[in-house]
Amino acid sequence: MATVVPLAEAVAELVHDGESVAMEGFTHLIPYAAGHEIIRQGRRDLTLIRMTPDLLYDQMIGMGCARKLVFSWGGNPGVGSLHRFRDAVQNRWPAPLEIEEHSHAGIANAYVAGASGLPFAVLRGYRGTDLPAHTATIKPITCPFTGEELTAVPAINPDVAVVHAQRADRRGNVQLWGITGVQKEAVLAARRSLVTVEELVDELEPRPGAIVLPGWAITHVSEAPGGSHPSYSAGYSTRDNDFYLAWDEIGRDRETFVAWMKEHVL
């Protein structure tokens, strides 16, 4: 059964230097509050896993939390590049960043395998692209019935998964709705998990489009109202598209970036 604890305590207990951390949320429900807490606690050498690194991992990479990034699309959606991610890859600033690069379909299926207790997943993917030449975790596999060659990716089983959701009850049952992305898979694939929520409620009222993650499948729940900003939590907030546009300037320059982080996060 998930226990409800303050965010700083949950992060201190669950996220350790050198571990693999998956923070998911596909455009929607990105766990910024938790990521900022990881930055404040000065975690280092993390393997950060996320389909779309978004501004969150741009910030974590720029603040030196990461040793490695596993991802499938590292941009500022609809705006352009993630400059801290680019600076790390192109110029090793503030530290070298190893990358393990996939497609969305590949990572999504790797999480599915992880959540399913399987060592690998099969997909029609990557064939003919240059990704397999650079990513060791993409291999061919042959159908035992038809002989057709397809692609396999190994399961992702992070040490910790962190996601944001709209609500939890006091027993740690979590409810989320809208675009739910790959969050269920990330939580179920992980050894430990933290769900930050907009609101703790006495009772989870059923809602159209909502999924529920039972508390017994989660380690900790923490209240973090507004914790998905500048992403959004459907029913609570809207996406701060202006901030995403503004980040292009903030993130472009190392000093501007560090100053912004000092003022707003540290």
Next chain:
Amino acid sequence: MATVVPLAEAVAELVHDGESVAMEGFTHLIPYAAGHEIIRQGRRDLTLIRMTPDLLYDQMIGMGCARKLVFSWGGNPGVGSLHRFRDAVQNRWPAPLEIEEHSHAGIANAYVAGASGLPFAVLRGYRGTDLPAHTATIKPITCPFTGEELTAVPAINPDVAVVHAQRADRRGNVQLWGITGVQKEAVLAARRSLVTVEELVDELEPRPGAIVLPGWAITHVSEAPGGSHPSYSAGYSTRDNDFYLAWDEIGRDRETFVAWMKEHVL
């Protein structure tokens, strides 16, 4: 885009002798009305696919529609045996019945592969059991990353899938809720599909726990109020457990069975 047509017309157009037909609905939303229409139209030599044959396939087998059954649990849930199924397997009455036998996990994953456009699915299943010795569609597969041996089943891609749902709008978008079983997978895995519904509505009002199958992924929709009896349609009817209990007697004897079918179905 699905077209809304009368049930008899939909069955006549979509279900042909000798084809494979998957009728799904896990205890809930079993498409009895459509199955009875198939019986009335005198279809023969069908390969019937269904995780839990239930009374529906007991009736179809007993009426001679089937040449082969692909299944994972052939009982009357909570009551006992399916006597027509047993009579076909043990005594070839009214016709020999070839069987292809799986576990629930195996068939569910075979549908997932079918819906996903993959030739096979991988699972931790069947190992150590006697099923692989009798079912050719169960094979070992080795993880290309860990070397671990797992099990593969080939995709199920039926000629036709038939399911029952609570509602559809006039554009053929289908809404179902409660226990939704493997219906989405069956429809998406099939070459053609028929969804019978309790009710046609102008607008699908969002509902907690509901999933929507877009009309463009379905061939035909037919109105069939009460079409899941003696199974049930959450929000419209409750399971007729008395009928399931009574079937044990009706189905036990060939003559009683035929008389019942003549009176209630033909």
Next chain:
Amino acid sequence: MTTDLGTDYTSDEMMTVAAARRLRDGQSCFVGIGLPSTAANLARRTNAPDLVLIYESGTIGAKPDLPPLSIGDGVLAETADAVVSVPEIFNYWLQPGRIDVGFLGAAQIDRFGNINTTVIGPYDDPKVRLPGAGGAPEIAASCREVTVIVRQSRRAFVERVDFVTSVGFGSGPGDRERLGLRGSGPRTVITDLGILEPDPVGCELVLTHLHPGVTLDQARAATGWELAAAPDLRETEPPTPDELAALRRLTGR
């Protein structure tokens, strides 16, 4: 409630109560239909109010008032914490080994706890065609442990099952590991006569408890192999009045 309630119970009631007691509060339990479902629902009303009931229909945390007839009755979905698809319940919930206890029935069970629910007699020319596997093979493989509930008789308790539908300990020690089965297998077999548990060395099911009034000879007469008794063979505690009252509210007896 009269004072002689404690002795006025059937052997099926004793079996169901003994099974319910094996469940601990807060555990998750993948429930087969029939006797297992009744026992799991009894546990939720007695010793394990926060037991998480999981049915293969996709209902997680169902809280039915009465044991359902099928594993997909409407009450399961209406009272569940979450309802997921059938592929999801097997792939995301059962397969990774995150469920504590699998509760299964059996038509035949052998000395190594292997279960048959497929056929009596040869597969291609069966004497009795049974319903088949359902969710059982993967429940038996993946739950952290398995409890089997089955009435004891020579017909059901056989030296070797006619068909291995669900693996217990295969042909003995090391087989589960060799097959890559993640759960620890059938730790408890509860019958109307007593309780059997696997010998930790040889994996053979041995009698550890006799229900009140049942003799070792009776249990042996109802077993198709040379049934060994544990050195510390004990008598099962009879149903308490509270247990019996709760069970009878469930079964409507």
Next chain:
Amino acid sequence: MTTDLGTDYTSDEMMTVAAARRLRDGQSCFVGIGLPSTAANLARRTNAPDLVLIYESGTIGAKPDLPPLSIGDGVLAETADAVVSVPEIFNYWLQPGRIDVGFLGAAQIDRFGNINTTVIGPYDDPKVRLPGAGGAPEIAASCREVTVIVRQSRRAFVERVDFVTSVGFGSGPGDRERLGLRGSGPRTVITDLGILEPDPVGCELVLTHLHPGVTLDQARAATGWELAAAPDLRETEPPTPDELAALRRLTGR
């Protein structure tokens, strides 16, 4: 609306209008972000009101009032016929080939329609690190056909992409079949200068349309390979006043 609207448009507007026209009513379209999203949303307001927009965030049949900034803006989920998980959108909807058109952008595209959105320069020591693959490799593989929208320049239109993120026709005829890619590949590349389509024999992209006011020499100067023109090279119909008005309502220009 003034009469000179028909000639007062930008090359990006011409590009978007030309892309929108390629979509037919009732088709399903897997939409990439940016220019593809604007074009698909324009089509829904002009020639294809029943176009089914599918975004990789899992929204099926989204009907946004304005093109979203990201592929996961709230309006997509609120207006969708169905919202599914990200694994489901790729596995059940994209992968089997049931989606008619994939709409993609590109940083580089080569003469065989292969797309690069990963790196400029060597992978291990890139000159420019681009966002990467996202959903594109599987969109390019599995949609029945693909339309690419990209501004034409020598930097973008190269003899051979630095990195194959998404396969067009590989190194030529037969490659898609050999790789087991199910869709028919990039049937149309729409730029700010014209439209390119693959030569049916050699699979090389050739110029089939020039937008009004653009010359063949201009198109060739913006292409990093010897650009061939189709024998029946035509001029694109300029945007109609209605198309332009609808586009400007969308983009807020």
